Amino acid sequence: MKIRDLEQGKKKYPDVKFLTYKDRKRILVTGGAGFVGSHLVDRLMMEGHEVTVVDNFFTGRKRNVEHWIGHENFELLHHDIVNPLYIEVDEIYHLACPASPPNYMYNPIKTIKTSTLGTINMLGLAKRVRARVLLASTSEVYGDPEQHPQTEDYWGHVNPIGPRACYDEGKRVAETMCYAYNKQENVEVRVARIFNTFGPRMHMNDGRVVSNFILQALQNESITVYGDGTQTRSFQYVSDLVDGLMRLMASNYSLPINLGNPEEHTIMDFAQIIKNLVGGESRIVTKKPMQDDPQRRRPDITRANKYLNWEPKVPMMVGINKTIEYFRNELRRSRHSERNFHAPDYFQV
Numbered sequence: 498m499k500i501r502d503l504e505q506g507k508k509k510y511p512d513v514k515f516l517t518y519k520d521r522k523r524i525l526v527t528g529g530a531g532f533v534g535s536h537l538v539d540r541l542m543m544e545g546h547e548v549t550v551v552d553n554f555f556t557g558r559k560r561n562v563e564h565w566i567g568h569e570n571f572e573l574l575h576h577d578i579v580n581p582l583y584i585e586v587d588e589i590y591h592l593a594c595p596a597s598p599p600n601y602m603y604n605p606i607k608t609i610k611t612s613t614l615g616t617i618n619m620l621g622l623a624k625r626v627r628a629r630v631l632l633a634s635t636s637e638v639y640g641d642p643e644q645h646p647q648t649e650d651y652w653g654h655v656n657p658i659g660p661r662a663c664y665d666e667g668k669r670v671a672e673t674m675c676y677a678y679n680k681q682e683n684v685e686v687r688v689a690r691i692f693n694t695f696g697p698r699m700h701m702n703d704g705r706v707v708s709n710f711i712l713q714a715l716q717n718e719s720i721t722v723y724g725d726g727t728q729t730r731s732f733q734y735v736s737d738l739v740d741g742l743m744r745l746m747a748s749n750y751s752l753p754i755n756l757g758n759p760e761e762h763t764i765m766d767f768a769q770i771i772k773n774l775v776g777g778e779s780r781i782v783t784k785k786p787m788q789d790d791p792q793r794r795r796p797d798i799t800r801a802n803k804y805l806n807w808e809p810k811v812p813m814m815v816g817i818n819k820t821i822e823y824f825r826n827e828l829r830r831s832r833h834s835e836r837n838f839h840a841p842d843y844f845q846v
């Protein structure tokens with residue numbers, strides 16, 4: 498049905514901006530079928546660029562970008578970035594990497610390969626075609642921080658052999674490689690240290706706090722808090738992150754930059770907020786703490802504010818309500834053919 502529609506030119510696309518060849522960029526988004534990547538692709542496409550998504554669909558889904566398939570500015574490549582890639586591009590948003598603990602712990606060796614070999618491949622590509630690369634790094638490079646809030650100058654407190662090390666150390670070495678390529682080969686690099694992000698198109702059951710709590714509340718299951726719930730997190734809505742990533746790519750700033758929402762909540766508060774917003778009968782229960790679970794996490798965003806003129810704009814409740822709505826629709830699906838299409842506010846299809 499869809500292929501037929503494509504062949505007959507029936508498929509409708511959001512109305513993208515027209516850019517002349519001087520302003521239109523060829524942009525590669527690795528991990529573009531994932532949660533953050535697909536939102537970034539939406540914005541880049543709407544701005545009129547040519548976007549190539551590269552993904553191995555480990556945690557990403559074609560469904561996240563299917564609304565662009567067939568558009569003349571869009572291409573989707575099934576490719577694993579641990580293997581080299583030869584294409585012509587002007588900018589690379591390098592997001593490919595499993596991001597939630599159960600996913601990155603599922604095959605730690607593969608996670609390390611993705612962070613190291615994958616990043617080397619992207620930097621090598623950038624060197625060859627003189628593209629600018631933005632690495633999606635993470636607040637996990639700070640480990641279980643001893644400094645609070647975390648500024649970019651803080652070197653971190655990471656257990657190099659703990660269960661999270663494949664991800665944390667993988668991203669740390671990915672950052673190191675960015676600056677080595679920058680110094681030695683003059684590759685233009687941008688490094689975003691992303692703090693917890695949430696929103697529609699997050700995976701169901703990926704083990705992150707927001708998705709866990711919302712799903713448990715929607716299904717009237719117990720809301721599980723690991724530890725006593727006094728550990729804190731700060732959560733940003735995905736559209737704020739995407740805005741920050743695009744500003745960073747466009748900027749002249751090449752040192753690492755935190756992108757996150759400084760509004761801090763205890764995990765227990767958070768469980769309560771979600772329970773209240775969803776309603777229902779769920780009880781909040783505590784379980785034994787997770788190993789190496791950071792006690793406090795809050796970004797200092799002075800740098801992003803100063804160099805990118807960026808700060809998060811979406812109030813937490815607005816973001817959570819949109820995410821609840823998305824998960825509610827996901828839970829209602831009973832057949833593959835039923836769609837749960839999340840259209841950002843700026844889409845007019």
Ligand SMILES: NC(=O)c1ccc[n+]([C@@H]2O[C@H](COP(=O)([O-])OP(=O)(O)OC[C@H]3O[C@@H](n4cnc5c(N)ncnc54)[C@H](O)[C@@H]3O)[C@@H](O)[C@H]2O)c1
Nearest residue numbers: 528531532533553554555556557577578593594596691694
């Ligand atoms: N979401 C967050 O809260 C958060 C926080 C900090 C950093 N980040 C970073 O942002 C990026 C995107 O995270 P996300 O939340 O969208 O996660 P995600 O799992 O939804 O997206 C990652 C994407 O990368 C793809 N991928 C994984 N390994 C690959 C490989 N070897 N080759 C090709 N594609 C591969 C996956 O299939 C998926 O589409 C990641 O690099 C992550 O480390 C995210």
